Amino acid sequence: MPTESPRNPEMRENLVAYLDGELDEAATQKIEQTLAENSDVRGEVESLARTFEMLDELPRPEVSEEFTERTLSTIQVSGHSAADSDEPQRRRVDNRLLIAGWVVGLALSVVLGVSIGGRFSRDDSTRLVEEFPVVKDLDIYTEIGSIEYLQKLETDGVLNDNQQTQKP
Amino acid sequence: MGGDSGLMQTGPKPQSSGRNVIASDTKLFPHLRDPDVQLMMRVKQGDDDAFTQLVSAYQDRLVSVFHHVLNEQAQAEDLAQEVFLRIYRARSRYVPTAKFSTWLFRIANNLASNSRRSKGRRKEVPLSVRDSGPLGPRPEEKLVADKSALMPTRQLDKREIRAVVREALDTLNERQRMALLLNRFEGMSYADIAVSMDMTPTAVKSLLSRARENLKERLESYVR
Numbered sequence: 001m002p003t004e005s006p007r008n009p010e011m012r013e014n015l016v017a018y019l020d021g022e023l024d025e026a027a028t029q030k031i032e033q034t035l036a037e038n039s040d041v042r043g044e045v046e047s048l049a050r051t052f053e054m055l056d057e058l059p060r061p062e063v064s065e066e067f068t069e070r071t072l073s074t075i076q077v078s079g080h081s082a083a084d085s086d087e088p089q090r091r092r093v094d095n096r097l098l099i100a101g102w103v104v105g106l107a108l109s110v111v112l113g114v115s116i117g118g119r120f121s122r123d124d125s126t127r128l129v130e131e132f133p134v135v136k137d138l139d140i141y142t143e144i145g146s147i148e149y150l151q152k153l154e155t156d157g158v159l160n161d162n163q164q165t166q167k168p
Numbered sequence: 169m170g171g172d173s174g175l176m177q178t179g180p181k182p183q184s185s186g187r188n189v190i191a192s193d194t195k196l197f198p199h200l201r202d203p204d205v206q207l208m209m210r211v212k213q214g215d216d217d218a219f220t221q222l223v224s225a226y227q228d229r230l231v232s233v234f235h236h237v238l239n240e241q242a243q244a245e246d247l248a249q250e251v252f253l254r255i256y257r258a259r260s261r262y263v264p265t266a267k268f269s270t271w272l273f274r275i276a277n278n279l280a281s282n283s284r285r286s287k288g289r290r291k292e293v294p295l296s297v298r299d300s301g302p303l304g305p306r307p308e309e310k311l312v313a314d315k316s317a318l319m320p321t322r323q324l325d326k327r328e329i330r331a332v333v334r335e336a337l338d339t340l341n342e343r344q345r346m347a348l349l350l351n352r353f354e355g356m357s358y359a360d361i362a363v364s365m366d367m368t369p370t371a372v373k374s375l376l377s378r379a380r381e382n383l384k385e386r387l388e389s390y391v392r
Contacts, residue, residue: 016377016381017377051387054383055348057329061228062231063228075252
């Protein structure tokens with residue numbers, strides 16, 4: 001029967017699981033029956049078992065006493081201080097403070113940006129209001145022609161008289 | 169702590185202390201019967217002596233597994249130390265949802281995987297017996313290589329067998345090695361290996377089957 005061949009992947013998995021005691025009772029009985037009937041499968045199981053046992057030949061390194069002391073002292077230092085068990089909670093608080101800082105900083109940047117931007121990009125109506133005293137007498141200033149003559153007229157009081165007569 | 173916290177899910181936490189309390193909680197947390205889980209519960213309550221006991225109980229086992237998975241003793245000790253550090257850091261959040269050893273080897277498996285990934289980034293090339301570097305094969309490799317031509321008529325001594333098994337183990341991938349070592353050295357069930365390696369028991373069954381088949385192919389000529 002092809003499913004009873006040790007080359008069958010499912011059969012191979014079950015043989016290893018059988019050796020590890022991982023099969024349920026029904027599957028175990030089925031394997032044991034196959035083992036009794038099929039010498040190829042029997043040989044496969046023996047080979048799997050014996051090669052697995054060879055792992056026991058590997059050394060099991062034992063650590064020095066110094067390793068234990070070093071481990072415990074490292075844990076005493078880093079486990080109790082920066083890496084304390086409350087670290088996640090502390091980190092959460094730190095994160096919240098960081099986020100709050102960013103929000104405040106962003107808000108200040110927006111306010112500052114609006115005020116600086118406003119200074120350089122005033123709209124026309126604002127500019128007109130500020131320059132209105134000059135604009136309303138622009139015709140007179142154009143006729144006067146020079147700053148020196150303007151100052152002389154102002155000193156003589158002519159300019160003020162003229163401006164007063166023009167008021168409605 | 170990444171995947172290490174997989175066994176420390178939130179939920180109903182065990183009562184704080186006392187044998188009676190532990191006994192009443194064993195229904196809720198069956199692993200409380202595990203003596204090492206009980207030690208860990210004491211660590212959770214601030215008992216550093218209990219932690220020292222856990223380190224003493226597991227340090228050699230942990231270093232052994234790391235040593236054979238990574239094939240490097242110094243790195244094995246560093247990673248073992250890191251496992252204990254992570255356990256200690258996690259003590260206040262510890263909930264015994266698995267055997268202590270299963271949790272410990274889950275952390276170990278995660279660290280071994282990270283170590284493998286960082287090694288991969290450095291593009292290290294694993295050495296085989298036929299490619300042992302500019303100085304040629306290491307003495308024990310040479311011994312095996314020279315004498316293997318005489319196999320299987322000749323009986324290998326212990327040192328040679330050890331080198332042959334080491335070489336066979338090196339041909340497995342890291343997951344196969346880890347599963348095999350947890351199975352053989354730690355006697356872990358498929359279910360516990362599955363938890364430690366974040367797999368299903370069925371996947372562990374397949375993984376171990378492939379690993380054992382590869383091992384058999386490499387070693388069967390030495391056991392006949």
